[in-house]
Each structure stands twice: as C-alpha cells, then as structure tokens.
Amino acid sequence: MQTVGAALVAGLEARGVSVVFGIPGVHTVELYRALPGSGLRHVTVRHEQAAGFAADGYARVSGRPGLAFVITGPGATNMLTPMAQARADSVPMLVVSGVNPRAVQGRGLGHLHELPDQLATMASVALHAEEIASGETVGPALDRAFAAMAGRGGPAHLQVPLDVMPAPAAALPAPVPPVEPPLPDLSAARERLAAARRPVILAGGGAKRAGSALTALAEALDAPVVMTANARGVMHGHPLGVPASPSLTAVRALIADADQVLAVGTEFGPTDYDMYVRGGLPDLSGMIRIDADADQLGRHPAAVALKGDAGRLLAALLDSVVARESGVEGGGAARAGAARAAAWEEIGEGYRAMVAMLDALRGALPGAIVVGDSTQPVYAGNLYYDHDRPCGWFNAATGYGALGYGAPAAIGAALAAPEAPVVCLTGDGGLQFSLAELMTARDEGVDVTFLVWNNGGYREIAEAMEGAGVEVLGCDPTPPGFADLARACGLPYERIAPDPEALGDVLVRSRAIRGPKLVEVAVG
Incomplete structure (x- = not known):
C-alpha cells in the first residue's frame, strides 16, 4: 500500500x-x-x-x-x-x-x-x-x-x-470534476448595454483568457477597452484597445465620458486605478460588473453584478447585442485613439523613452513572455504599453509588490511555455534579491533572457524620496559586476546602453542562443 x-x-x-x-x-x-x-x-x-x-x-x-x-x-x-x-x-x-x-x-x-x-x-x-x-x-x-x-x-x-x-x-478516488454553474440573469445587463451610446469596457486580469469574447463584444458595442497591467495583450494593436493605466488623467476622462461602464475581472486596486494616490476616479456605481468571486463583487457599488467566468458571460452578452456601426466620427475607435494619444503625452518623456525600449523588445521577440520585477521600465510599461501576447506581460509592480519576483517567476513561465522566448525585466536592485536563481535557470536550461536595468540602485524609490523632500538614504546598494556574475554562472553576457536599436539588435542575436543569458542595460 x-x-x-x-x-x-x-x-x-x-x-x-x-x-x-x-x-x-x-x-x-x-x-x-x-x-x-x-x-x-x-x-x-x-x-x-x-x-x-x-x-x-x-x-x-x-x-x-x-x-x-x-x-x-x-x-x-x-x-x-x-x-x-x-x-x-x-x-x-x-x-x-x-x-x-x-x-x-x-x-x-x-x-x-x-x-x-x-x-x-x-x-x-x-x-x-x-x-x-x-x-x-x-x-x-x-x-x-x-x-x-x-x-x-x-x-x-x-x-x-x-x-x-x-x-x-489507499488508492485515491478520481478527482471531483468541476461543476459549471448556471448563468446568472443577464436581462438587466443586456438592457443597459442596448441603451448605451458611449460604452467603455474595463478589462482586468480576469479577462486575460477571454480575449476572443472580449474583442467580439467590444466590436459589437463599438466600445473602447481599457486594459489594466494584467490584461495587456488581449487586444494588441486593436483600434478599440487602450493599453494604458486608468490612473492616468487621459484614461479617466475616457471613463468619465462613458454612459455605461462594463468592468470585467478587475478589482479596482489602487496600483492599477490610483497609483498616484490622488483620488478622483470617476463614479462607477452605475457599472455592470463581471467577476468570478462573489466577495469581490460586493466590495464596490454596481448597478449590475454578475458572478461567473468572464469568457462565458461575455459570450452570453454578445448573443443579444445588435452590432453597431464602427469607424464613425466620435465612435469607439476615435475615442480610444484620443485616449491613447493623450495618455502617451501624459506619461512624460522619460517614461516614453522606456516604452520605446519595450516596443523594441516586442519587435525583436514577437510573442515573448515578459516577466517583470519592480523596476522603472516595468512601471513605465504598466502605465502605457501594448504587448502582443495574452498572459505575456506580468510583474510584481502591482498588488503586493514583492521585489525579487522577476527571476524565479520567469523560470516558471519558461517551463510553462518552452516554445516561447521569455524575458525577465528586472532592476539591479531587484535582481539582488534572487541572484542565486540564475543558477536554477542554468540547471534547467530554460530559454530566459535576464534583462537587467542597471541604474545603480533603487532609483524609483530615490525619486519618490526626492519628491517628498526627504534626504535620499539607503537607495544606492552597489550592484555586482554583471559581466563577472554571468561568467561565474556560465551565462552568455552582453552590455548595452539604454537604446532601443541596441536592445533590438542584442535580442535578435540572443534568439540563436538557447538557454539562459544575461543582458545588462547600463543606465547613466
């Protein structure tokens, strides 16, 4: 036995x-x-x-x-x-x-x-x-x-x-199979969507595996779709997509202008909706809300709360929607485009330069999985970045916000999708929480590029201290010599300046090298 x-x-x-x-x-x-x-x-x-x-x-x-x-x-x-x-x-x-x-x-x-x-x-x-x-x-x-x-x-x-x-x-019985619950009453949601003329959809992590149904419903409603960080990739390049944080004034203006908000799989956490801690989120009490968790549905007022799987409920709502004309002046694509343009300007020159690096990464490694730690390019991407793979952009800079997440999470991601290139985007400070996992990556032979944004310390924290008028202290831990570190771990290594063309070139070359490698971006 x-x-x-x-x-x-x-x-x-x-x-x-x-x-x-x-x-x-x-x-x-x-x-x-x-x-x-x-x-x-x-x-x-x-x-x-x-x-x-x-x-x-x-x-x-x-x-x-x-x-x-x-x-x-x-x-x-x-x-x-x-x-x-x-x-x-x-x-x-x-x-x-x-x-x-x-x-x-x-x-x-x-x-x-x-x-x-x-x-x-x-x-x-x-x-x-x-x-x-x-x-x-x-x-x-x-x-x-x-x-x-x-x-x-x-x-x-x-x-x-x-x-x-x-x-x-004793031998175990077969696992208890999951039971698919009946659909909730969708009549109120259908009525509100039918009456809406300027709808907006807010998509969170709960919608990341429901891209087809989400896109179809958005097109039928001619509704812009605002994607939080964990939903990025579900509507890459779509004219109705707004891959920008609802913390931004431009995105909040789009939401405020809506006559109906449909929120799908999003908890309205401050790291997505109020990262600047300034309040002022538009009133959402009239929204239709979809979530898999009953407790979550009870945490914010909503006109209609629907419990269930996002993909299943979106598909059911689509069945009753009369498709609207798209591409009209003042329609969904125009509203989404205006929000994208305003959000791009709002994030500022420094963050735009970092997003240009992310765009170069996406161009060099299409369909890559980018796993981030809390580092400046990740913050920039969470504010505004359009990834090209669902479930392919995630990081620890939202929610709990644990440093040291990136390297081991990237190893797990690579084992889940061995056919995909995986990039661990981490800072020199965050990587020092989990440097030893470079050897785990080597032992397992995972195809991960460890892309280290080396700005010589905890730069995001230092800037926050400066902004608060506090003397900067404790934000300059000495980074290791990454060339020597890569050599000690047996990893291929390259060092580049923070330049999109240089990053694209090095990532294209890295595709020919299976297994883990380390690229240092030397910032200033």
Missing part, C-alpha cells in the same frame, strides 16, 4: 500537475520518495521564496495551479511572501509542506522548525489551509484545495505531519 506522501503525489498528478518547485529537506523525504516514479518534474530552486515565485509564473502562463513543496517552519514562512503576491494577483498556487508530529504541535518543546501554529500562520495568507490527518483525508483535502483555487484564483496550503506522511493510504 502507498504512503500518504505517495498518495499526495499521485493525487496531484491526477489533477494535471506536471511541475513542482522546491528544495527537499528531512521533513519532506516521504513526498520526494514518490517523485521519481511519477510524471512530475522537480525543479530545485535556491530559496523557498523562489519556489513560490516560480510556481506563480508557471501558473500565470499555463493557466494551471503552480505547485511548491517546502519543509516545516522556515520553508513554510519563506513561502508567505510569494503566497501574498499570488493572492493579490489572483494566481492559483498550491503549497504543500511538512509540519511537526501531531503530538508535539503547539507545545513549545523546541522541536526542529517548530512554529507556535504553522497552519494559522499559512491561513493568514491562503484562501484555504488544511492539515492532512490520515490517508483517508488525502483525496478530499486535495479536492477542497483545488476548489479554493478555482474561479478567481489564489494560494492554498496543505500541511502533512511527519508522523502522517509515511502512514498507509
């Missing part, structure tokens, strides 16, 4: 999991016993936090939950930051950890990796946290964890006591 650890691995494989990120330890040996005979690929990272970020990147690209195995205590607590990032951005991630034997938990006896209450610690961040108490509970616990990650998405945690992990477990 198999053990609980083996049953867990089998149950994960049965639910479509194929990659697990982690670092083995004495408290997870029984989990690892079953891996060699399974269909799961194990990726050894250099830090448990990187296991979580890599699982996050894998999930965002694949659409399936990312998986991490970690040890009791410090392994679990090292996962809290990536779990918080995943929760903020609605990314499905399952963390499986060990925990001390049941008889000693919470007693303060000084056992290795002991926490006062590990489950409660993880539950403070997870959508669902549960302890597997016996072989009989493995299957139901997995069903509950996967159900929690479905819909809007987010992290879940399962912990297995050391005395339970080697215990016997």
